[in-house]
Amino acid sequence: MALARAAVDRMGDLIFVALGLMLVFEGLLPFVSPGVWRRVFEQALRLTDGQLRFLGLLSLAAGLLLLMLAT
Numbered sequence: 001m002a003l004a005r006a007a008v009d010r011m012g013d014l015i016f017v018a019l020g021l022m023l024v025f026e027g028l029l030p031f032v033s034p035g036v037w038r039r040v041f042e043q044a045l046r047l048t049d050g051q052l053r054f055l056g057l058l059s060l061a062a063g064l065l066l067l068m069l070a071t
Helices: 002-032 034-045 049-070
Strands: none
16 A cells, blocks of 8 residues: 555656656746747647647647656
């Protein structure tokens, strides 16, 4: 029982580390170059739903690949 609780605690810590890293990476471009970030965001607003879905699919696939490589 103690081993299971330790595994759950470790998983919770890992999730917080992953979320923290995601927020760091998400905040880098607007912090370093807000003008570039604004232009990229404006271009993203002009994409069609299909283009956004495709980018989302690529992002999901890349994330899953990284997770598979890490484990």
